Amino acid sequence: AQTVTQSQPEMSVQEAETVTLSCTYDTSESDYYLFWYKQPPSRQMILVIRQEAYKQQNATENRFSVNFQKAAKSFSLKISDSQLGDAAMYFCAYRSRDSWGKLQFGAGTQVVVTP
């Protein structure tokens, strides 16, 4: 079974600065998807960025980018030029490619953005 580990319960960052969230996972599969989801307080979860394991190039979405290290089973998220609206719980998630979509989530990292 796959497991997803987020070892940072909380990360604090100043506005306009950069913060990196860590995620490691355990799997015996070679092809899969990885995601970062954002869950703002009392609001629904939204997809931030996704990475396909067979792609070596790291995904980027505006101020959000990932560092995908397949051999190390590591998938970190970098938030650049942090904004107050980035404050939220961030979840790393794993999905097998050969599945109908079941996601396995880490425990989450709370991002606090200070002015």
Place this chain on the structure above:
Amino acid sequence: DTGVSQDPRHKITKRGQNVTFRCDPISEHNRLYWYRQTLGQGPEFLTYFQNEAQLEKSRLLSDRFSAERPKGSFSTLEIQRTEQGDSAMYLCASSPGGAGVVEQYFGPGTRLTVT
């Protein structure tokens, strides 16, 4: 596209009572998922529907839990004889079918408190 909706948003019930939650997925999404999220944790998969067929259930889904999607559109999740341990956020997500489609769209959740 009005997004995934869930009803009610909050439910307080006494131990031993039955509760039912509803999820309306995005129109024409044939995949529907239920997850449970307890405080300080990431969502955990409960069950999955492809159209009206329930194709997988987690072992977390005890005999007191039942889910349906009778016409392949909305879904209901019922918990019988609620226990305090059932207190959690219940999330619904939907996704279109088809190869290569990986993103799940989440609803706002139903927060259940069992007293």
